Amino acid sequence: MRNAAIDPDTVLRFRCNICGQQNEEVAGRFHRELAPCATCGANVRFRGIVHALTEGLYGASRVLRELPPDEPTTGLGFSDDRCYASLLESRFAYLNTELDAAPVLDITKDDDVARYMQADFVICSDVLEHVAPPVDRAFRNLAALLRPGGLLVFSVPSFDMPETVEHYPRFHDASIVELGGEKVLLNRTAEGELETFRNLVFHGGAGSTLEMRLFAESDVVTRLKNAGFHRIRALDTPVLPIGYYWLQAPGEARGGFEPRGYVLSARRMD
Template structure:
């Protein structure tokens, strides 16, 4: 989903492949069961660096991904995770997706409201792909995303990287566990 043109070209040459998008056709909104229901009995879904940006939480999105797969189908999920006990939602309880706004001096803020009617301003939002491009909605707990995958009916395993064998993936190690980002690849196979 939302693959770049090079990956799309290669995948189209080798597989019966459909690239989907959030902003144009073919459309897919992972937060919507109705949208996800348009894609059924898939063999493989590649979801790369998406779940940290969805309005709905991974707990809500993973069942939609599962319903799109045939029994035994494979979800290849890449997501930056952190070694911490729980996922942190930056805009938890928001009534609608927060919208980034560019300020006069070039900085960005995010205004949002919660279900109780409280208004907030995030003066230090985090973006991936450049300011205003893709807003980070959460910091995902490595153990929690794996547990949620299992809870909703996936057999979960991690793809381990072996630098000495030529397989690299950047793992950042820091003293503060909030900074210990570990972007892993999860292999989630749909159980029957």
């Protein structure tokens, strides 16, 4: 994280912007997916999401639990964590969609997207690294879900690499099978060729959590612009009052490239 030279033994005190509770933790234990609120369990990324959302809707960072009902405002989420999704449901006309359970929304399917258009805000956090190629279709459909001027709150794991790396660029008709205790991806390309891939990377589980690509940080912004977004802002500096802060942990680099993965906000062009 930029401008984040804090001694790892320094105690950081923050107020969770989801539940409103006070917390403290030493700086060295902060990580994108750690430093959970002791009350609601929200990690650093979740607090960044709510910060970007409330700033985008109200012009200032707000505590989600303290927001009054705002039923005219419509929103969509993609498997958002319950620690903030339940509060969004009670404040807004918000629907937390799933890939394989109702309410279903597959961002790669135009027919699904057509059922949920014209939202005031969309939250899509750590989803597009898992969708089948071409990934630009998913970026375009994020824009299609929003009304003109609508707010996108977005994140993917990304790296300071020169370009995005697709693990399975010819992905077409694929299955994950287990051979000798190892999970292997078998893919039949559109041309009928059979491909086999080992050393699969999963994020937090199996099945739909297969890592399909490594995003380049700069490429994420380019793809958002090409999909029809502007006013793209990366939350790449600490917001200490809400506990949004981390340094890269040893061993997180991929191929020698350092991780980024900041929360972003963007607006659909009018």
